[in-house]
Amino acid sequence: MYRSPSYKTYEVNALFADSLSARLPVAGSIPRDYIFFNYPSSNEGYEAAGRDLKNPFESNAVNLAEGKRLYTNFCMHCHGETGNGDGQLIGTGKFPPPPSYSSGVSSRGGNMRDLTDGKIYHTITYGINLMGPHASQVNPAERWKITMYVHELAKAGTAPAPAASDSTAAPKDSTVAMN
Incomplete structure (x- = not known):
């Protein structure tokens, strides 16, 4: 390895007419470990992902525990521990709360609790409103577990809600001496 056969940056390369040594990848080449996601960052892509994509992972205790761990690391600071949009960052008052997963309304329309796997996965991938994209932080398998x-x-x-107690029952006497 005394003399490297590779070209240095900006070194003239006589093999090409433009003499550039830095070349673009061949058209159509795919980076190693790249996972193709054929849904654009648009409302149409969001709707298509919601219609077409289903979570490939089985809903079991192991996957849910992993999903909870990932949610805690990447989502809880805004969405809160229970998903009600009351995370630690929201508590500062500097950011508006995201909608609650159970009772909120999506900014794209519809109830949050009715979102499909594909819509949640698309949102984690590309982000929405103040939520940035998480595709670079969370790999596809992890996104599916968070979705779950x-x-x-x-x-x-x-x-x-728990059944209301019978209001006609006599209240317990708390003044009785305990012997």
Whole structure:
């Protein structure tokens, strides 16, 4: 390796008519480990992803635990622990809250709890409003697990309220001496 056969930056290359040594990749080449996502960052792409994409991972305890861990690391600071849009950053008052997963309305229309896997995945990938894209921080498998966990938060927030206690029952006497 005393003499490297590679060209240095901006070195003249006699093999090409333009003499440039820095070449563009061949048209149609795909970077290693690149996963193709054929849905543009637009409302049409969002709707198409919502219609076409389904979570490929089985909903089980292991995947949900991983989804919760990822949600805690990447989402909870804005969306809050329960997904109600009350995260630590929102509590500062400097940012408007994101909609609640269980009772909020999406800025693209529809209830948040009714969002499909594909719509959530698309939003994590490209972001929306103040939420930036997370495609560079969270790989596709992790995005699907976060999507799975977001659905669980939406379900948890819409659970029926506990039955009201019978108001006709006599209140417990708290003044009775305990012996």
